[in-house]
Amino acid sequence: MTRRKARRLTLISVAGLALALAAGLVLFALSDKITFAPTPTELAEGKHNPGDRIRLGGLVETGSVERGDNGLVSFAVTDTKSRIPVTYVGILPDLFREGQGVVAEGILDVSGTLKADTVLARHDENYMPKEVVDALKAQGHWMDEAVTEGALNAQ
C-alpha cells in the first residue's frame, strides 16, 4: 500500500466512523425519542404505552377546564368520540378556549392522563393546527362545526 493510499484509507475510515456513529444515534433516537401523534380515539383504544411521548390534537372539551394554583390546569382533549384528560403547568397560549382546537404534547402516564409540557393553540383566526384537522376528519366531523370555520384557508 502506498502512502497516498494509506492516507486515503485513514480519511475514509474517519468519515465512515462518523457516519456509523451518526447512523447509530439516528436509529436509536428514531426508535426511542420520537413523538407519536395519535388522535384521541386511537389513544383511548390503548395503542400507546405509559411513558410514550404523545402529541395530541383535538378540541378542548367544553366545561372540562379546571384551574388549580400556580399555573396548574387540567382539561380534556376530544375528537367528539373519545376524550383524553390532560394536565399542564404553565401559561396557556393566548387562543386557548373551550371548544377550540388545541395541540398538547407531553408524556402519557399510567392512568392514561397526558402530562403536557407544551400546549399550542391556533395562532391566528384562520389557522387550525394540522393535528386537529386530522383528528376531526377521522371522526367525520370536519367542517360541520362552527369552530372549524375559516380553518380551510390554512390547509
Add this chain to the structure above:
Amino acid sequence: MLNELGHFALVLALAVSIVQSIVPLYGARTDNARLMALAAPCAVVVFALVTLSFIALTVAYVRSDFSVVNVFENSHSLKPMVYKVSGVWGNHEGSMLLWILILALFGMLAAVMGRHMAPSFRASVVTVQGWIASAFLLFVLATSNPFARLFPAPLEGRDLNPLLQDIGLAIHPPLLYVGYVGFSIVFAFAAAALMEGRIDAAWARWVRPWALVSWVFLTLGITMGSYWAYYELGWGGWWFWDPVENASFMPWLAGTALLHSAVVMEKRDALKVWTVLLALITFSLSLLGTFLVRSGVLTSVHAFASDPTRGLFILLILVIFVGGGFALFAARASELKAGGAFAPISREGALVLNNVFLTTACATVLVGTLYPLVLETVTGEKISVGPPYFNLTFIPLMTPLLLAMPFGPLLAWKRGDVYGAAQRLMVAGVVAVFLAGLSAWLAGAETALTAAFGVTLASFLIIGSFAELALRTKSAKGGFSGRMRRLFSLPRSMWGAALGHLGVGLTVLGIVALAAFETEVIVDMAPGDTAEVSGYSVTFIRAESQEGPNYRDAVAILAISKDGEDVTTLTPARRFYPAREMPTTEASIKTFGLSQLYATLGEVNEGKITVRLFYKPLVLLIWLGACVASFGGLLSLADRRLRIGLPAPVAKRRDEPDGVPEGAGV
C-alpha cells in the same frame, strides 16, 4: 396604476431573465464575446425591474391601497408606518418578491464584479443565476401575484398577524434571505465549473467571498430569528428544533462546512470535488427550506397560508435544480482532477474532520426533519420528531467537533504536530477543567454533569480560540508593544477565524449556562404578593389597562428588588388586537449584564394574576456569540488576499514568524 407598472416590471424581468438564461451560455459555447458580454447588462436590467416592482408594492402598503388583495389581507390603515413597510414581506407573495429582489441583486453583483474571471466562466455563472431567477419569477407570476386586485376596494384591511407586528419582522427575513439566496451564487459557480469541466484554486478564491457574505447574513438572520422567537412567543425558549428552524439551520451547517473546505482548496488545491459538491448541497438545502416553509407540508409557527399548487411548483423548482445540479455533478465530476494528498494529522486533516462532522450532523437534522413526512406518506402513521431526537443525535456529533476546534488552527499544512498543539493548548485545558469543577459544584446534583461537561467545552473553546493569535506574536521583538503591533498586523482572516471560533465558544457557554442554571417559577399573585426567583424579589403592584395605536394591553406591574433595594419594574402584558380579534402575550425582559429576568403574564382574574418568571443566566451570550462569529466572518471578508485576489506580497511573507506557516485564516 403603479401596481400595474409593478406587475408589468415583473413580467419584463422574467423576459429579460430568460434572455440571460440562454444567450450568454450560447456565446460561451460558440466563443462569441459579444453574446457573452450580454450577461452583465441583462443582470442589471433584471435587478432594476425587480426593484421597481418591489417599490410599487411598498408604495401600495404605505398608501394602504386596499384595492390590492395582498395589502387588504395583510395591512391596516392604523398600523404604525414601520410595520406597514415591513408588512410588505410579512406574507407569502411579498416575501417571495423580496427573495427575488435579493436574488437579482446578487446576480447583478456577480455579473458586474466578476471582471477577473475568464469570460466564458463568468457567462456560465450569470446564466445559471438567470435560470434560478427565471424559475422564481415564473413561480411568483403564475401562483403568487402580489399585485392582484380586488374590486370593489374595501375600506379597511384585515391587518397583519399581530405576532409579526414587531421590529423583528423588519430585520429577520431580509437577513435570512440574503443568506439563503447568497448561496445561489455559490451554486452557480459550482454548476459553471462543472459545465466548463475545469476547476482550480482560483475558483475557491472567487467563491469564498460569496460564501462568506452568505454565511454571515445567514448566521445573523438565524440569530435574529431566534431572539425574536425568544421574546415574542413568550415561551422563554430560544430554539425549538421546529422544522422551519431546521430548514434554515441545515444550509448553515453545510455553508459552514463549505467555508472550511474552500480554504483547503484555495491553499492546497485539494478537496476540489468535495467543495463543489458542498456548494451544490448548500443551495439545495436553501431551496428545500423554501419548499418546507411555503408548501404547507409542515405544522410550524412559520407556515404561510398556502395552496397546493404553490407547493407543487416549488417542489418542481427544487427537483429541477437539485436534480440538475447533482446530475451535472455525476456526469462531470470525474473530469475535475483530484488534488494533492496530505497527512491525516495536518491543517487539511483538521478541516476535513470539521467537514465530516458538520455534514453528518446536517444529515441527522435532515433525517429528523423529513422522517415524519416520509413515514406519514408511506405508512400513514403520524409522528413528530422534536427536541429529544435532536439533542440525542446533534450533541454527540458536535462534541468531538468542538473539542477538535482549537487544535485546527495550530496544526501546520500538510503535516501537523498534534502533541505540539496539545502542549500549546495545555493552559486552556487546565483552566477549562478547573472551571468545569467549579461550575459543577455550583450547579448542584441535578445539573452538575451538564454544567461540568458544557463548561469544559465552552471554556476550552473560548481560551483556545486565542491560541493561534498568541502563538504568532510570541516571537515579536520589542516587548509588549511589539507583540501588540504584531497582533494587529496579523492577516485579517486569521482574526476572522479566531473570532469565529470564539463566537462558537460564547454561544456554547450561553447554552450551557441556561441548561444548567436557569430557574423558573409559575405563581399566582394578588396585589402586594411577593415571589422569589434567583435572589430577586418580584412584587405584584397592580394590574392596569393601556391603549396602543391598534391594540389594548392588560399590563401587570411587577416591582423587582434585590437585597431590599428596588432594581427595576417588569411589565408583562396580554395584548389584544381588535382588527383580528387576536390576543398575544407580551413578555417583559430586563437585562442584568449578560443575564435576564423574563416574565410572562397568564390569566388576569379580578385583580389576581398568574405569572411565569424566569431567571436566565448569561442568556445573551447565545446571540452575542453568533454576532461575534459573524463579525469574524466580516473581518475575513476584508482580508487582503480576497480583496485583491492575489497572493500576499513577498515583503509580508518574509515577516512571517518562525515555524508556523502563512495564511491560517478561515
